[in-house]
Amino acid sequence: QVQLVESGGGLVQAGGSLRLACAASGRTFSSYAMGWVRQAPGKEREFVAAITWSGETTYYADSMKGRFTISKDNAKNTVYLQMNSLKPEDTADYHCAARYSPGNYDNPREYEYWGQGTQVTVSS
Numbered sequence: 001q002v003q004l005v006e007s008g009g010g011l012v013q014a015g016g017s018l019r020l021a022c023a024a025s026g027r028t029f030s031s032y033a034m035g036w037v038r039q040a041p042g043k044e045r046e047f048v049a050a051i052t053w054s055g056e057t058t059y060y061a062d063s064m065k066g067r068f069t070i071s072k073d074n075a076k077n078t079v080y081l082q083m084n085s086l087k088p089e090d091t092a093d094y095h096c097a098a099r100y101s102p103g104n105y106d107n108p109r110e111y112e113y114w115g116q117g118t119q120v121t122v123s124s
Contacts, residue, residue, distance in 0.1 A: 002026040002098045002113040009094060009118030012086055016122070020081040022096030022115055030074040033099050036081045037108045038092035038120075048094070049081060050105035059105045086122045093117040 008020040022034070035050035049070040050059040058070050069082040079096055097111035104110055 002029070002032065004096050004098060004113060004115035006094065006096050006115045006118040009120045011121045011123065014086060014088055014122055014124050016086050017082070017084045018086065018120060020083065020094055020096075020118060020120075022079045022081075024077045024079070024098065029077040031100060032113075033102070033105065034070075034072055034079040035097045035099070035105060035108075035111055036070060036079075036094055037097055037111070038090075038094045039117075040092040043092075045095075045108045046092070047106040047108055051079065052102075052105075061106065083120070086120075088122045088124045091120060091122050093119050 003025045004022055006022045012018055031053055033052045036048040037045050038048050039045045047061050049068055051070045051072045055072040067085045072079045095117040096115045098113040099111045
């Protein structure tokens with residue numbers, strides 16, 4: 001079992017930045033690939049970014065490339081999502097997720113453990 005707790009969400013103006021953090025506890029954090037998935041009201045879950053267990057490889061949704069950066073600190077059992085140049089359409093509930101097995105990192109259904117989420121609101 002892996003427990004995930006997100007933090008860092010809030011209200012920010014368009015063009016601003018936020019840094020989300022996801023603290024993990026339970027099984028060996030360094031063995032898991034981690035991802036961020038967001039869900040806006042009335043919309044499907046949307047893949048944001050993922051990072052392999054080693055931290056060597058990252059994946060991003062096209063609309064986040066160049067604006068968002070995912071990173072993983074195995075010593076702190078924490079994964080981060082740095083979000084820059086935020087847009088109103090980035091408003092959503094952001095969840096971190098963990099997976100033990102490799103596969104399609106951009107498929108939210110393949111993640112095994114989920115946090116409760118942190119709300120990000122971007123005003124225009």
